[in-house]
Amino acid sequence: MAVPKRKTSRMKRGNRRSHDKLSAPTYVEDKDSGELRRPHHIDLKSGRYKGRQIIVIKEEA
Numbered sequence: 001m002a003v004p005k006r007k008t009s010r011m012k013r014g015n016r017r018s019h020d021k022l023s024a025p026t027y028v029e030d031k032d033s034g035e036l037r038r039p040h041h042i043d044l045k046s047g048r049y050k051g052r053q054i055i056v057i058k059e060e061a
Contacts, residue, residue: 027036030043032051037043047055 026039028039029035030037030046032048033043033046035043035045042049042054044055045057047053047057
């Protein structure tokens with residue numbers, strides 16, 4: 001069975017674990033509608049992406 005020759009120091013252990021953290025998702029404010037959306041995604045409220053109309057939004061009656 002493989003056994004480490006030396007004890008791993010707190011610094012080495014911490015540096016290895018530093019990449020395990022979770023980051024919160026990024027949101028940007030849409031320039032046209034002012035709604036929050038994910039970067040590089042279509043704004044679902046207006047159906048626009050990069051200033052172009054991509055999805056036709058049905059109006060609720």
